Amino acid sequence: MRRLRTVTPEEQRILDGGDVDRHAYTEKAVFTVDSEKMIERGRMISVRPHTRFAPFPRHSHSYIEIMYMCSGKTVHRINGGEPVTLHAGELLFLGRGASHEIERADMEDIAVNFIVLPQFFDTALELIGPDNVLGRFIADSVSRSERLDSLLFHVSDVLPVQNLVENMVWALVQETKNRRRITQNTMALLFLELLNCTDRLDRKEDESEYSTHVVTALREIEENCRVANLTEIAERCGVSVSYLSAAVHNATGATFKALLRRKRLEKAAGLLSHTRIPVGDIITAVGYENTSYFYRSFAEMYGVTPREYRAKQNV
Numbered sequence: 001m002r003r004l005r006t007v008t009p010e011e012q013r014i015l016d017g018g019d020v021d022r023h024a025y026t027e028k029a030v031f032t033v034d035s036e037k038m039i040e041r042g043r044m045i046s047v048r049p050h051t052r053f054a055p056f057p058r059h060s061h062s063y064i065e066i067m068y069m070c071s072g073k074t075v076h077r078i079n080g081g082e083p084v085t086l087h088a089g090e091l092l093f094l095g096r097g098a099s100h101e102i103e104r105a106d107m108e109d110i111a112v113n114f115i116v117l118p119q120f121f122d123t124a125l126e127l128i129g130p131d132n133v134l135g136r137f138i139a140d141s142v143s144r145s146e147r148l149d150s151l152l153f154h155v156s157d158v159l160p161v162q163n164l165v166e167n168m169v170w171a172l173v174q175e176t177k178n179r180r181r182i183t184q185n186t187m188a189l190l191f192l193e194l195l196n197c198t199d200r201l202d203r204k205e206d207e208s209e210y211s212t213h214v215v216t217a218l219r220e221i222e223e224n225c226r227v228a229n230l231t232e233i234a235e236r237c238g239v240s241v242s243y244l245s246a247a248v249h250n251a252t253g254a255t256f257k258a259l260l261r262r263k264r265l266e267k268a269a270g271l272l273s274h275t276r277i278p279v280g281d282i283i284t285a286v287g288y289e290n291t292s293y294f295y296r297s298f299a300e301m302y303g304v305t306p307r308e309y310r311a312k313q314n315v
Contacts, residue, residue: 003173004049004070004110014053022057031059035117038063044120045183047172050074050102050111058101064116064141065100067092068165072109077101078150084202086111089156091165091194095141098149112169124188129266131259132222133198134191136252152202153194161197164190195222213237213244214251218259225263226287230256264288265301272306273313279306 007015010024025033039046050056050067058077067074069086076084076092079099086092094100105111121138128135137151155161168186171179198219216237220228234244248256264286271282280291288294298306 001070001110004112005107008049008051010051011053014051020051020054020056025059031057033059033061033063035061035063035115038115039117044117044180045172046115047112047169048115050105050109050113052105052107052109055104056102058099060099061094061096061115064096064118064121064138065094066114066116067094068112068114068169070110070112072106072111074105074109074111075103084152086152087154087156089162091151091153091155091161093137093151093153095137095149097141114168114172120184121187123184124191127188128191128195129262131218131252131254131262132195133201133218134194153197154200154202155194155197158193158197158200160193161190164193198222213239214247217244217248217256218252221256221260221263225260225267226285228260228287261297262301265298268294268298268306269302269309272310279310282306 010021014020022031025031025037027034038048058080067086069088069090069092071088073088074086076086077100078084078094083103084092118138118141125135125138130136130139133151140149153161164186168183168190170176171182171186176182217230217233220233230245231241234241237244245256248254248259252259268282268286271277271285272279277285283291283294295305298309302309304312
């Protein structure tokens with residue numbers, strides 16, 4: 001915190017009467033912050049303190065940005081929308097489809113920006129899979145979709161999240177040995193923890209493509225895959241099954257049934273890897289009643305039987 005609180009040369013120029021120097025961030029006429037100016041050649045992630053003492057004008061990024069508020073607060077407008085306040089301990093994810101402006105921050109409003117190329121998230125995506133809010137956020141950012149271009153996690157009281165973020169800041173600021181491997185694996189663990197905090201999440205979405213009903217259906221798959229049922233979700237949302245089915249497909253490119261099947265098989269694979277629970281009990285635990293269908297589905301997805309998969313993980 002002492003190091004992050006220190007006034008940078010850029011901030012000193014602002015205090016001496018200057019403004020944010022756009023040329024420090026881009027050479028283009030359109031204010032798109034360029035990853036080549038922010039990240040050393042050959043690296044995929046960098047961390048820098050947020051610039052204080054002046055409003056940061058509306059801009060976009062050629063990378064994915066994760067802003068972590070260390071102390072104080074910052075006020076943001078995303079895509080010209082209503083002000084959003086980021087408080088100490090909270091995380092704001094901004095995709096490449098988002099435009100972003102920030103009101104003036106004072107001395108104790110200390111934030112760090114993780115500046116991340118999309119390929120850095122490969123380790124995290126291997127761990128969490130694509131069919132969850134963070135997986136979709138990364139995919140949308142890679143495709144420059146504006147469907148899901150920001151995520152705000154209110155996680156200031158979630159100690160594991162705070163520890164993991166601080167570990168990443170430490171590894172990058174101190175230039176720890178093996179920092180790339182450390183930060184990639186720490187980011188993957190952070191994503192896992194954040195998936196346990198979807199009830200603390202604000203997201204900016206295009207409601208025409210990604211309605212709250214779709215979010216409800218996907219959250220049900222994520223949190224209750226053993227018993228998730230499209231008919232029951234539709235009744236709870238007050239819409240028809242056919243409407244909700246089409247909305248899920250339009251938003252994700254996959255059917256509810258396919259997403260649920262993938263989630264159940266991923267959960268089964270995780271239990272096979274990390275527990276000694278018998279295969280028959282795992283089949284029941286993830287929501288399958290037909291054993292033959294489970295074995296066939298698992299082999300289609302992973303190319304081996306459940307027992308062969310477990311044996312490979314334990315080699």
